[in-house]
Every structure is written in structure tokens, then in C-alpha cells.
Amino acid sequence: VTDIRSILAAKRDGRRLSDAQIREFMAGYVSGEIADYQASALLMAIFIHGMEDGELAVWARAMLEIGRVMKLPRIARPKVDKHSTGGIGDKVSIPLAPAAAACGLAVPMISGRGLGHTGGTLDKLEAIPGFRTQLTAEEFERCLERTGVALGGQTPDLVPADRKLYALRDVTGLIESIPLIASSIMSKKLAEGLDALVLDVKFGSGAFMVAKDRGEALARVMLGLARDFGVRATALHTNMERPLGRAAGHTLEILECFDCLEGRGPSDLRELVCLQGGEMLRLAGLVKSLDEGRTRIARALDDGSARECFGRVIREQGGDPRCLDERSLLQPAPRVERVVAPQAGVLAWRDLRALGFAICELGGGRKQLSDTIDPRVGLVFLRSEGERVERGEALIEVHHAERGLAPALAVIQRSFAIVSAHTPAPLVLASWSV
Numbered sequence: 135v136t137d138i139r140s141i142l143a144a145k146r147d148g149r150r151l152s153d154a155q156i157r158e159f160m161a162g163y164v165s166g167e168i169a170d171y172q173a174s175a176l177l178m179a180i181f182i183h184g185m186e187d188g189e190l191a192v193w194a195r196a197m198l199e200i201g202r203v204m205k206l207p208r209i210a211r212p213k214v215d216k217h218s219t220g221g222i223g224d225k226v227s228i229p230l231a232p233a234a235a236a237c238g239l240a241v242p243m244i245s246g247r248g249l250g251h252t253g254g255t256l257d258k259l260e261a262i263p264g265f266r267t268q269l270t271a272e273e274f275e276r277c278l279e280r281t282g283v284a285l286g287g288q289t290p291d292l293v294p295a296d297r298k299l300y301a302l303r304d305v306t307g308l309i310e311s312i313p314l315i316a317s318s319i320m321s322k323k324l325a326e327g328l329d330a331l332v333l334d335v336k337f338g339s340g341a342f343m344v345a346k347d348r349g350e351a352l353a354r355v356m357l358g359l360a361r362d363f364g365v366r367a368t369a370l371h372t373n374m375e376r377p378l379g380r381a382a383g384h385t386l387e388i389l390e391c392f393d394c395l396e397g398r399g400p401s402d403l404r405e406l407v408c409l410q411g412g413e414m415l416r417l418a419g420l421v422k423s424l425d426e427g428r429t430r431i432a433r434a435l436d437d438g439s440a441r442e443c444f445g446r447v448i449r450e451q452g453g454d455p456r457c458l459d460e461r462s463l464l465q466p467a468p469r470v471e472r473v474v475a476p477q478a479g480v481l482a483w484r485d486l487r488a489l490g491f492a493i494c495e496l497g498g499g500r501k502q503l504s505d506t507i508d509p510r511v512g513l514v515f516l517r518s519e520g521e522r523v524e525r526g527e528a529l530i531e532v533h534h535a536e537r538g539l540a541p542a543l544a545v546i547q548r549s550f551a552i553v554s555a556h557t558p559a560p561l562v563l564a565s566w567s568v
């Protein structure tokens with residue numbers, strides 16, 4: 135590396151980094167030549183000054199190019215994935231991937247673990263007895279070839295730059311930066327070698343980008359990167375002012391996914407699965423319109439083909455597919471406490487993050503990386519936002535295993551209010567495509 139200090143000084147002073155400076159930084163940081171303290175100085179400067187669009191594209195490409203990009207030569211189907219910025223009860227990926235595969239797509243999905251107040255797809259899948267998410271590249275491709283879906287975690291050779299940068303951002307207060315989030319998410323998705331991508335960008339108190347305009351800005355930056363890389367993409371701006379579905383917590387969410395895969399379950403979950411799956415089919419050119427795509431996905435949920443596909447994925451990834459039929463193999467936590475309405479009125483969610491932190495208190499999330507998760511604990515939402523409730527009526531079931539109940543109940547109290555009137559925002563605010 136020439137002199138890292140000149141790169142740091144350029145960004146410190148708000149100047150655009152040259153392509154050579156970006157490549158030099160990324161290579162030097164991943165190889166260990168550039169120290170964490172130097173990288174964190176640069177990230178802080180990027181956080182404060184932002185990045186120009188062209189600069190960010192070079193940054194993302196530099197991240198992507200150090201590491202393996204999946205080629206998947208044996209996969210003939212269009213390769214399409216989705217990504218969600220996450221929230222409370224967001225389990226869409228789990229029924230969506232097999233439903234999209236049942237309609238002819240290949241879904242090579244690399245997911246993450248829980249982050250902050252949100253639960254991760256990998257952790258949810260591991261609530262299925264035996265289910266393995268740490269797949270080798272060979273196992274990943276074999277599963278994709280045989281079932282149309284592979285649900286794995288990031289391996290060390292996929293975007294190693296993001297692993298290092300993400301861990302550093304996490305401990306230096308540098309997560310909430312649009313260029314850093316966009317390049318982190320898109321470099322990992324683009325490493326899947328996709329033909330198309332659907333992005334679900336959440337807004338509301340349960341989202342990372344709470345304000346609608348910040349969510350919109352993030353969506354636009356991610357779409358700009360997709361365009362630069364020649365990947366067709368759509369971003370949907372969806373509601374995380376309320377939980378998605380009726381359940382949050384790993385085992386409870388898997389059970390809700392099974393309902394969805396049987397054509398049942400909460401309507402908002404089904405709606406997002408059909409919408410995102412329909413858009414995946416449209417982007418891949420398998421249907422002519424979003425409406426046709428939605429209908430195809432709905433049929434795959436109703437006729438059992440999505441469920442059948444998921445059974446094969448479970449078997450292929452080492453899980454016990456009998457749990458699809460024998461729900462007793464998936465047991466939520468043994469004890470249930472009910473949170474009731476303190477007065478009569480209408481339910482309004484106030485701070486959805488509190489629900490995620492409550493699940494953490496119960497043992498269903500990590501406070502430290504090394505913590506193990508109790509998949510059985512979680513919440514069931516008995517009443518919907520905007521619904522009228524009576525005093526003393528049960529609003530939330532807390533499934534617990536003794537641990538952390540009192541602090542969990544205390545944070546849940548922050549999450550809602552009973553008000554005189556409240557009109558919920560729509561489930562989907564906007565959609566943009568490139």
C-alpha cells in the first residue's frame with residue numbers, strides 16, 4: 135500500500151476516492167496490511183461524508199472481487215433471490231424460496247443470523263431439527279440442483295471484505311450508513327451470481343431505517359448498484375410499523391411458515407410471499423406480469439407444490455422433513471404468559487424494536503456472538519394494529535422457558551399503546567425497478 139494516510143485524508147476532507155485508492159484499500163485491508171484502526175477511520179469518514187454513486191459502485195465491486203463469485207454451472211434455471219432488511223416476524227424468505235422454486239426458479243439464498251433486534255433466517259431454519267445451514271460450496275450447488283433452493287450462510291471465501299468490514303462497523307457504531315449498508319448487502323447478493331433480485335426494504339419502528347425517506351434512499355442506492363452490475367432488480371418499500379404475521383421467535387415462526395406453505399396462515403405474510411415471488415418470476419421472464427406471477431405463487435402455496443419442495447430442501451440440508459406433518463416435533467416453549475390491554479381502546483404499535491429485545495431477554499436472541507439461541511421462545515400477537523380491544527383482553531402471548539420473563543414483560547410494555555383512534559399504514563408503500 136502506497137500510503138494509507140493519503141486515502142484516509144482524502145475521505146476525511148470529503149473528497150471522492152479514486153478507483154485505485156479504493157482497490158488498494160480493499161486489498162490491503164483484507165490481506166491484513168491495513169490495520170483495523172485505519173479501516174475504522176476510513177469507515178467513519180465515509181459514514182460522515184457519504185459516497186458518490188460511481189465511487190460506491192467501485193467500492194462494491196472491489197468488495198465483490200476479493201473472494202469467490204458463485205458460477206453454479208450445473209444450474210440451468212434463472213437464478214433469482216430476494217433480500218429483506220429485516221424486522222419483527224419477517225419470515226418471508228422461508229416459504230418464498232420453495233414457492234419460487236416450485237414455479238421454475240433457482241433460489242441460491244445466502245442469509246444471515248439475527249442482528250440487533252431482528253431475527254435471522256439462518257437461526258430460524260435451525261429451529262427445524264437437524265437442519266444445517268453451514269453448507270460447503272459443493273453441497274450448496276447440489277441442493278440447488280436437486281431442489282431449486284439452497285439456504286446457506288456466508289462461507290469464508292464469499293465477500294471476505296464484508297465479513298471484516300461488517301464486524302468492524304458493528305463495534306464502532308458505523309452500521310447505519312446508506313453506502314455501507316448498500317455495499318454490504320449487494321456485494322453478498324451479487325456474489326450469488328444472480329440474474330435478478332428482489333429487495334424488501336422495510337420502514338417503521340421495527341426496521342433498521344425507521345424513517346420512510348431513509349428507507350427509500352437505501353432502496354434507490356441498492357438499485358443503482360444492481361443496475362451497475364447488470365442485474366435486474368425491484369425494491370419494495372414495506373411496512374415494519376407492525377410485526378409481520380402473528381408470530382415472532384424461531385420455532386413459532388417456522389410453524390407459521392408451514393401454515394403459509396399449506397395455503398393458510400396470516401394474510402400479510404401470504405401477501406408478501408405472493409408479491410415478492412410474483413416479482414421474482416416477472417424479473418426472470420417466466421411470467422408476463424406481476425399479477426400472473428402472484429397467481430402462480432399463490433397456486434404453488436395452495437396446491438402443495440411449494441410445501442413438497444420445502445420437504446425436499448429440509449431433507450437435503452440434513453433436517454427432519456417429518457416435522458412438516460408432525461408438528462409436535464417442533465415444540466414452542468412450555469410456559470405462556472399473556473400481556474393484556476390496560477384499558478379499552480385501539481391497539482397502536484409504538485416501538486417494535488422492543489419486541490425483538492424482549493425475545494432476546496427470553497433467550498431467543500444473542501447479546502454476544504457466542505450466545506446460543508433458545509428457538510422455542512417467542513411472541514404470538516393475538517390482536518392486530520388498529521383493532522378495538524377491551525380492558526384486560528389478551529394482546530400478546532409470551533412463550534417462555536422461565537428465563538428473562540420479567541425484563542421481557544417490561545420491554546413489551548414499551549412496544550404498544552392503547553389509543554382512541556389509529557389508522558395503520560399500508561403493507562406496501564411503493565416499488566421501484568431497474
Ligand code: URA
Pocket residue numbers: 246300309314315316318319
Ligand atoms: N445487513 C447486511 O448484510 N449489512 C448491513 O450493513 C446491514 C444489514
